Amino acid sequence: MSKYLVNLKINNMPVAVEEGTTILEAAKRLNFRIPTLCNHPDLTVAGNCRVCVVEVKGARLLAASCATPVSEGMEVFTNSEKVRKARKHIVELLLSEHNADCTKCFKNGHCELQELASEYRIGDHVFLDLVTPESMIQDISSPSIVKDDSKCIRCQRCVRTCAELQGVSALAVVNKGDHQKISTFLNKPLHEVVCTNCGQCINRCPTGALTERNYIEEVWNAIYDPSKFVVVQTAPATRIALGEDLGIPVGERVTGKMVSALKKLGFNKVLDTDFTADLTIMEEGTELLTRLKKALVDKDEKTVLPMMTSCSPGWIKFQEHMYSDMLDNLSTCKSPQQMFGAVAKTYYADKINIKAQDMIVVSIMPCVAKKFECERPEMRDSGYQDVDYVLTTRELAMMIKQAGIDFHKLDEDHYDSILGESSGAAVIFGATGGVMEAALRTAYEIVTGREVPFTNLNIQPVRGMEGIKDATIKIKNVKPEWSFLEGVDLHVAIAHGLANARQLMEKVRRGEAVYHFIEVMGCPGGCLGGGGQPIPTSPEIRKKRAEAIYSEDEDMPIRKSHENPEVLEIYKEFLGEPLSHKSHDLLHTHYKPRKRY
Amino acid sequence: MENNLKKVDIIFEDSDKCAPLKVLEKTLKRTADDIILDLIDSGLKGRGGAGFPTGLKWKFTRNETSDVKYVICNADEGEPGTFKDREILDRVPEKIFTGMAICGYVVGAREGYIYLRGEYNFLLKSLLKKLNDFNAALKKLNVDFQIYFKSGSGAYVCGEESALFESMEGKRGEPRNKPPYPTVAGYNSKPTVINNVETLVYTTMICHMGPEKFKALGTSDSRGSKVFSVSGDTPIPGIYELELGMPLHDFVNEFGDGDTKAVQVGGASGHCVPRKKFNDTIIGFEGIPTGGSMMIFNSSRSMYNVLHDYLEFFAEESCGQCTPCRVGCQQLLKGIEAVKRGERPPAYLDDLKKLTGTMKIAAKCGLGQSVGNPFNSIIDNFREEIIY
Numbered sequence: 001m002s003k004y005l006v007n008l009k010i011n012n013m014p015v016a017v018e019e020g021t022t023i024l025e026a027a028k029r030l031n032f033r034i035p036t037l038c039n040h041p042d043l044t045v046a047g048n049c050r051v052c053v054v055e056v057k058g059a060r061l062l063a064a065s066c067a068t069p070v071s072e073g074m075e076v077f078t079n080s081e082k083v084r085k086a087r088k089h090i091v092e093l094l095l096s097e098h099n100a101d102c103t104k105c106f107k108n109g110h111c112e113l114q115e116l117a118s119e120y121r122i123g124d125h126v127f128l129d130l131v132t133p134e135s136m137i138q139d140i141s142s143p144s145i146v147k148d149d150s151k152c153i154r155c156q157r158c159v160r161t162c163a164e165l166q167g168v169s170a171l172a173v174v175n176k177g178d179h180q181k182i183s184t185f186l187n188k189p190l191h192e193v194v195c196t197n198c199g200q201c202i203n204r205c206p207t208g209a210l211t212e213r214n215y216i217e218e219v220w221n222a223i224y225d226p227s228k229f230v231v232v233q234t235a236p237a238t239r240i241a242l243g244e245d246l247g248i249p250v251g252e253r254v255t256g257k258m259v260s261a262l263k264k265l266g267f268n269k270v271l272d273t274d275f276t277a278d279l280t281i282m283e284e285g286t287e288l289l290t291r292l293k294k295a296l297v298d299k300d301e302k303t304v305l306p307m308m309t310s311c312s313p314g315w316i317k318f319q320e321h322m323y324s325d326m327l328d329n330l331s332t333c334k335s336p337q338q339m340f341g342a343v344a345k346t347y348y349a350d351k352i353n354i355k356a357q358d359m360i361v362v363s364i365m366p367c368v369a370k371k372f373e374c375e376r377p378e379m380r381d382s383g384y385q386d387v388d389y390v391l392t393t394r395e396l397a398m399m400i401k402q403a404g405i406d407f408h409k410l411d412e413d414h415y416d417s418i419l420g421e422s423s424g425a426a427v428i429f430g431a432t433g434g435v436m437e438a439a440l441r442t443a444y445e446i447v448t449g450r451e452v453p454f455t456n457l458n459i460q461p462v463r464g465m466e467g468i469k470d471a472t473i474k475i476k477n478v479k480p481e482w483s484f485l486e487g488v489d490l491h492v493a494i495a496h497g498l499a500n501a502r503q504l505m506e507k508v509r510r511g512e513a514v515y516h517f518i519e520v521m522g523c524p525g526g527c528l529g530g531g532g533q534p535i536p537t538s539p540e541i542r543k544k545r546a547e548a549i550y551s552e553d554e555d556m557p558i559r560k561s562h563e564n565p566e567v568l569e570i571y572k573e574f575l576g577e578p579l580s581h582k583s584h585d586l587l588h589t590h591y592k593p594r595k596r597y
Numbered sequence: 598m599e600n601n602l603k604k605v606d607i608i609f610e611d612s613d614k615c616a617p618l619k620v621l622e623k624t625l626k627r628t629a630d631d632i633i634l635d636l637i638d639s640g641l642k643g644r645g646g647a648g649f650p651t652g653l654k655w656k657f658t659r660n661e662t663s664d665v666k667y668v669i670c671n672a673d674e675g676e677p678g679t680f681k682d683r684e685i686l687d688r689v690p691e692k693i694f695t696g697m698a699i700c701g702y703v704v705g706a707r708e709g710y711i712y713l714r715g716e717y718n719f720l721l722k723s724l725l726k727k728l729n730d731f732n733a734a735l736k737k738l739n740v741d742f743q744i745y746f747k748s749g750s751g752a753y754v755c756g757e758e759s760a761l762f763e764s765m766e767g768k769r770g771e772p773r774n775k776p777p778y779p780t781v782a783g784y785n786s787k788p789t790v791i792n793n794v795e796t797l798v799y800t801t802m803i804c805h806m807g808p809e810k811f812k813a814l815g816t817s818d819s820r821g822s823k824v825f826s827v828s829g830d831t832p833i834p835g836i837y838e839l840e841l842g843m844p845l846h847d848f849v850n851e852f853g854d855g856d857t858k859a860v861q862v863g864g865a866s867g868h869c870v871p872r873k874k875f876n877d878t879i880i881g882f883e884g885i886p887t888g889g890s891m892m893i894f895n896s897s898r899s900m901y902n903v904l905h906d907y908l909e910f911f912a913e914e915s916c917g918q919c920t921p922c923r924v925g926c927q928q929l930l931k932g933i934e935a936v937k938r939g940e941r942p943p944a945y946l947d948d949l950k951k952l953t954g955t956m957k958i959a960a961k962c963g964l965g966q967s968v969g970n971p972f973n974s975i976i977d978n979f980r981e982e983i984i985y
Binding site for chain 1: 769913921932948952955960
């Protein structure tokens with residue numbers, strides 16, 4: 001349906017916008033910024049903070065510009081005396097229920113309320129302080145997320161994130177009026193409820209009410225401890241986003257600078273999760289082919305399809321809570337982070353002659369669920385906690401600032417070897433559809449001896465930001481040992497964001513769609529939109545990050561996991577072959593059902 | 598004492614003289630447009646307090662194109678000091694049902710719901726019996742309309758129409774952004790007429806007696822009569838149907854105890870009128886409108902306590918979603934406490950009055966917008982009682 005143009009005036013300037021456009025959007029076209037707090041480009045409109053109110057000529061009430069569509073002949077004033085007074089009052093009210101001890105806050109300098117308070121020069125607090133002592137008790141039960149109600153301004157971005165993007169609703173509004181707050185089922189601590197630790201709420205919280213549990217001091221202490229050998233691994237999606245927190249434009253790749261900075265921070269070795277992403281493909285690709293054979297040829301009833309990826313710890317915990325009857329569908333492969341930890345404290349420690357107990361493995365992740373994952377009791381196959389500390393991309397940026405490193409001026413450096421080599425297939429793990437694409441590049445070639453039939457290896461049908469994607473790959477002219485796959489249509493599906501994952505799971509459960517292989521990433525856009533990535537996030541920002549990821553892939557000399565020489569070497573020297581006994585001991589895991597509240 | 602107060606008997610008029618089903622049968626023979634014209638002509642405005650012209654509301658909903666539309670009776674009577682809908686529900690429910698069925702016919706709805714205040718569940722047993730009989734009668738008359746009950750759970754804000762829809766849909770009772778208005782997207786996002794209990798009875802009665810008799814009562818701005826809930830310091834508390842447009846002075850002469858200091862018109866969210874303004878205050882849309890609550894205070898009452906009670910009520914009953922209302926109500930409450938204790942200077946009351954100005958224009962719904970009514974009218978007229 002074509003949309004009408006609506007003519008209106010904003011601050012006396014005429015503008016014509018499509019019917020249905022909000023006043024906020026229309027004002028943007030004229031370069032009038034209207035401040036917002038509860039509004040977020042990823043979420044439905046709430047219209048509850050009221051910071052964005054504007055005056056509409058002839059109207060008794062101010063209109064929330066985020067929630068009010070334009071109408072013909074409307075005359076809007078975004079900065080009239082009435083508007084300014086009301087807006088200032090609203091910011092003052094928010095500050096009165098907010099623990100404004102800013103210097104103690106992890107979000108100090110990154111807080112939207114602080115910015116607004118500064119913009120409106122809120123000096124003396126007019127109103128009474130409403131922060132209660134109870135609200136100042138932080139919920140630190142989760143290894144990933146810290147919740148501080150005294151900072152909460154009830155904008156409900158987190159509630160909408162958890163419901164709309166993630167379909168989890170671990171956070172919800174409870175009580176009303178002066179007792180209204182954002183809480184969990186029966187006010188239980190975060191780690192006791194369905195929270196998947198995805199951290200998407202953190203990415204959208206305008207204040208310091210939801211932040212990651214930070215381990216910066218612990219990591220500094222490890223670096224300063226001469227008895228410890230500290231190795232650091234960096235996830236694929238960190239290298240295309242870290243710059244955003246250090247004054248570099250969105251979508252600019254900073255791989256070399258990041259490596260350089262990590263070396264300057266004092267890590268003993270700077271290694272790459274991309275290496276174990278390639279390793280994951282070897283294990284998971286082989287697991288898929290083995291499962292297909294067991295299911296299709298051997299008719300083994302215990303082997304279930306579709307197989308589902310297991311790289312995303314938010315998705316894993318979601319599945320353990322919500323679809324615990326489908327845990328056998330999950331690949332047994334550990335995530336690349338955990339494979340790295342297990343290999344580092346065994347194979348690598350041996351190679352460089354360091355005792356595992358003296359090694360500290362630090363991860364730089366776009367994710368806060370990884371903080372939970374590394375503490376899972378299943379993740380101690382080296383005999384120690386395989387990964388000791390997980391820092392988000394944001395925490396790394398803070399460390400770089402603390403160390404006084406001028407990131408802009410850094411030279412590019414290379415990852416240390418071994419455990420530093422990777423392929424383009426590994427870096428695309430950071431985008432939705434990337435694991436699928438990487439797996440197909442390898443599995444197709446194992447089965448047919450030929451490269452995947454897509455231009456330049458770019459499997460376009462599995463790329464892009466659509467919530468649920470599916471694709472079919474025809475397998476033809478296979479090698480003799482894979483004859484059972486001759487002519488088979490391999491059906492794959494990809495979901496990102498847990499609300500989409502839920503939809504896909506429901507389809508699978510109802511038997512509406514038959515797939516062989518499903519990739520799910522817990523966060524919108526995949527890891528590049530992870531809960532540990534620089535703030536803010538939006539569809540445009542994630543699109544730019546994805547473009548950066550795919551260009552990084554194209555620039556890599558090696559594009560396929562099975563061609564990574566260090567991966568070939570670890571199989572030759574240590575693991576034997578994919579799914580070997582040793583692989584199973586170190587690189588695979590199991591899952592457990594969890595409660596549904 | 599002499600006064601011009603006119604008591605009326607329309608709402609509770611004997612059902613023998615006005616059999617609701619007969620009215621329905623008679624009305625359904627007319628065209629929807631004729632019925633709307635009569636309602637507009639009668640000047641009937643919503644009796645819940647906001648006073649939107651009922652005929653227009655029905656017309657707007659009728660004009661919407663949709664397979665599904667709804668008629669909802671707002672029986673979430675929650676305004677402190679209001680208890681007239683309870684009496685209407687108890688005594689003449691068939692007149693409500695009839696109004697809903699007529700509305701369904703006019704706007705093209707097949708389902709009607711009565712959103713009954715949770716605290717009125719004791720009425721449900723007898724109401725359900727009468728409703729079942731009425732629904733059966735509708736079927737017998739081949740009227741494609743059925744009425745159902747939905748029970749509220751006690752939140753004041755659910756009397757706000759869009760919060761009421763949210764509550765009916767099983768969600769948290771929180772007001773929505775407007776537009777869209779209910780006539781376009783109400784319950785289940787379908788075009789919806791939502792009327793107060795009393796309004797629906799008047800529609801039945803206007804269909805019964807014609808618009809002329811109705812509009813002969815009241816004033817040009819406030820046609821007809823209205824049911825009042827009279828409480829407080831009065832020897833004769835209760836429910837009274839009175840002609841609209843009366844001076845408050847006459848009302849106090851009739852109902853006061855001779856020592857009336859102030860009347861709170863329109864419940865906690867209404868205005869407090871002090872004795873010196875009784876003569877100049879008209880009860881009606883041209884003066885102070887009311888959903889029916891008239892609370893009379895005599896000289897023994899502390900207006901600080903009255904205001905404090907109201908503010909405690911609003912601080913608790915704000916749904917909490919929008920900043921001006923959630924935080925504003927708490928600031929007003931804690932603010933007058935601070936002034937009373939001497940922790941803030943009396944001039945702080947003026948800061949708070951300015952705050953109510955923001956709440957009035959920036960809060961999301963009528964709850965937050967109207968808290969300034971009692972606040973300002975009590976502060977302005979009884980300032981010394983708040984401070985000392």
